[in-house]
Amino acid sequence: MGSITLKQITKSFGATEVxxxxxxxxxxxxxxxxxxxxxxxxxxxxxxxxxxxxxxSGMIEINGVDATQTPPAKRGLAMVFQSYxxxxxxxxxxxxxxxLKMAKLPLQDRDAKVEAAAAVLNLTDYLDRxxxxxxxxxxxxxxxxxxxxxxxxxxxxxxxxxxxDAALRVNMRLExxxxxxxxxxxxxxxxHDQVEAMTMADKIVVLQAGRIEQVGSPLExxxxxxxxxxxxFIGSPKMNFVTGAHAQKHGAETIGFRPEHIAISxxxxxxxxxVGVSEHLGSDTxxxxxxxxxxxxxxxxxxxVALRHGDSVxxxxxxxxxxxxxxxxxxx
Amino acid sequence: xxxxxxxxxxxVVTLLAWAIGLAIFFPILWTxxxxxxxxxxxxASPPSLFMFDWTLENYGEVQExxxxxxxxxxxxxxxxxxxxxxxxxxxxxxWSMAFVPAxxxxxxxxxMLSTKMLxxxxxxxxxxxxxxxxxxxxxxxxLVIVLTLVNLPIIIWMLFTYFRExxxxxxxxxxxxxAQLWDEIIYVLTPMAxxxxxSTLLLNVxxxxxxAFWTLNLTAAKAAPLTAFIASYSSPEGLFYAKLSxxxxxxxxxxxxxxxxxxKQLVRGLTFGAVK
Numbered sequence: 001m002g003s004i005t006l007k008q009i010t011k012s013f014g015a016t017e018v019x020x021x022x023x024x025x026x027x028x029x030x031x032x033x034x035x036x037x038x039x040x041x042x043x044x045x046x047x048x049x050x051x052x053x054x055x056x057s058g059m060i061e062i063n064g065v066d067a068t069q070t071p072p073a074k075r076g077l078a079m080v081f082q083s084y085x086x087x088x089x090x091x092x093x094x095x096x097x098x099x100l101k102m103a104k105l106p107l108q109d110r111d112a113k114v115e116a117a118a119a120v121l122n123l124t125d126y127l128d129r130x131x132x133x134x135x136x137x138x139x140x141x142x143x144x145x146x147x148x149x150x151x152x153x154x155x156x157x158x159x160x161x162x163x164x165d166a167a168l169r170v171n172m173r174l175e176x177x178x179x180x181x182x183x184x185x186x187x188x189x190x191x192h193d194q195v196e197a198m199t200m201a202d203k204i205v206v207l208q209a210g211r212i213e214q215v216g217s218p219l220e221x222x223x224x225x226x227x228x229x230x231x232x233f234i235g236s237p238k239m240n241f242v243t244g245a246h247a248q249k250h251g252a253e254t255i256g257f258r259p260e261h262i263a264i265s266x267x268x269x270x271x272x273x274x275v276g277v278s279e280h281l282g283s284d285t286x287x288x289x290x291x292x293x294x295x296x297x298x299x300x301x302x303x304x305v306a307l308r309h310g311d312s313v314x315x316x317x318x319x320x321x322x323x324x325x326x327x328x329x330x331x332x
Numbered sequence: 333x334x335x336x337x338x339x340x341x342x343x344v345v346t347l348l349a350w351a352i353g354l355a356i357f358f359p360i361l362w363t364x365x366x367x368x369x370x371x372x373x374x375x376a377s378p379p380s381l382f383m384f385d386w387t388l389e390n391y392g393e394v395q396e397x398x399x400x401x402x403x404x405x406x407x408x409x410x411x412x413x414x415x416x417x418x419x420x421x422x423x424x425x426x427w428s429m430a431f432v433p434a435x436x437x438x439x440x441x442x443x444m445l446s447t448k449m450l451x452x453x454x455x456x457x458x459x460x461x462x463x464x465x466x467x468x469x470x471x472x473x474x475l476v477i478v479l480t481l482v483n484l485p486i487i488i489w490m491l492f493t494y495f496r497e498x499x500x501x502x503x504x505x506x507x508x509x510x511a512q513l514w515d516e517i518i519y520v521l522t523p524m525a526x527x528x529x530x531s532t533l534l535l536n537v538x539x540x541x542x543x544a545f546w547t548l549n550l551t552a553a554k555a556a557p558l559t560a561f562i563a564s565y566s567s568p569e570g571l572f573y574a575k576l577s578x579x580x581x582x583x584x585x586x587x588x589x590x591x592x593x594x595x596k597q598l599v600r601g602l603t604f605g606a607v608k
Contacts, residue, residue, distance in 0.1 A: 051507075052504050052508075072507045073507055073511060073512060079508040081501050083499060085499065089523045102515055103510055150509075
């Protein structure tokens with residue numbers, strides 16, 4: 001069991017309200033990702049759920065029971081921190097066993113569970129080392145081991161991969177997803193990286209300035225962004241936005257279209273411009289096209305495209321993939 | 333590139349450092365040397381540095397006249413007792429100030445430090461009267477209490493500085509792992525702060541060992557530590573330099589040896605937080 005319900009919760013530090021009244025429903029077994037730019041309140045929200053911060057008002061229910069005043073130790077949640085937060089004076093074995101020791105489990109049961117968790121995470125050979133003698137990826141595994149060993153109702157991850165190098169990050173991303181499939185336990189994951197959010201989540205919660213902008217599955221957010229912020233935040237490279245006469249033609253204040261939904265031709269398209277920068281990745285080519293009188297437009301073309309700096313091109317966004325936004329940025 | 337220092341400069345600086353070091357150490361060395369002289373040689377002019385008849389008679393006489401070991405054990409009990417009691421109070425206090433600071437935490441820290449700025453003699457009479465009325469005069473319990481209170485601000489400040497270096501996330505992790513407040517302090521915070529706690533302990537044992545104002549004023553015979561033992565040799569019957577030196581040497585020897593073996597910890601304690 002691991003369902004979490006937030007009812008009208010707020011959080012203020014002094015006079016600044018970092019979380020505005022907010023409702024959220026997380027069902028048992030779901031993989032939920034909180035994503036948003038830095039300072040949007042996503043980590044604070046996670047710490048409120050963990051109990052490491054007290055809510056200013058509102059209610060947090062865990063498994064249908066009011067847990068607003070419950071201390072973190074009694075909420076039945078486990079957390080993996082950005083800095084790993086391992087106990088430097090304990091061996092890997094003792095680090096993983098610590099939650100079991102706190103739960104006053106008999107010594108034999110502790111050993112068995114630690115061994116089992118270590119086997120899952122490929123840590124068996126490192127059990128007697130100290131955290132200081134491990135690599136970043138191994139430390140991350142120990143932190144996860146410490147979280148899974150006592151079978152919590154839900155896991156909370158606070159930007160767990162941001163200290164790892166790019167290749168390891170992709171690996172750990174897969175491992176965490178696999179772990180979720182094996183354990184089927186609720187996971188709440190905080191990240192500022194929309195790629196992590198898109199690849200891992202069942203449900204994404206996009207936050208900005210302490211407010212929920214949209215909640216939905218990754219593809220819902222990609223195809224039906226509720227507003228300009230979500231449209232710009234989800235998807236890589238970022239969606240292009242155009243205002244003025246072009247937008248008014250579509251009856252909107254602003255229109256948006258994704259870099260992957262633009263056709264390139266020699267002439268006769270909607271926008272004519274000059275290629276500024278072209279990035280060749282082999283599988284794709286990203287072109288930054290400078291169009292007179294507006295911001296540059298990013299285009300993503302499949303495979304190799306023989307266009308270089310200074311070439312003139314004509315661009316046409318796919319008509320059925322144009323998003324329209326009103327004055328306040330809401331989708332029309 | 334590392335800064336290069338010329339050979340000549342290196343020699344000059346080394347000599348200068350040795351000279352300053354010797355100048356600081358000289359009074360202690362002179363006390364130790366005098367303790368091996370006869371009373372006549374001790375006041376001879378000009379004095380001789382090493383060329384005198386070495387004798388142990390002062391040590392014998394000092395031990396005959398007063399019981400060194402009773403004073404020694406008083407010193408050990410008072411300095412260790414007050415330091416341990418102080419740590420017991422200071423660890424939770426420093427924990428709360430380092431990890432759950434409130435609006436006035438900084439003010440409380442400054443206020444505690446300000447108590448060290450008051451001349452102790454200003455509160456001697458009230459404390460003396462309190463001790464008289466509660467029967468604490470000339471008791472080791474009384475001295476443990478008063479030295480704990482005297483050194484508590486320093487203990488709390490030192491621990492506070494150490495604790496602040498410990499990442500709060502590790503303590504939060506222990507809370508998530510199910511640790512109650514005392515589990516957190518005993519299993520996580522204290523072991524991680526062992527180096528800091530050790531140097532706090534050492535420094536405060538030394539401070540308490542050398543504390544003379546309160547120990548001299550609040551004891552007579554039963555609870556008198558080594559500071560009182562030294563003072564008893566500067567008596568109305570006349571100043572006996574050699575015996576006074578012997579008593580001083582005996583009084584500082586234990587703490588000097590302790591300091592020698594723990595100098596690495598001590599230097600770390602004294603300079604902690606200065607550089608990272």
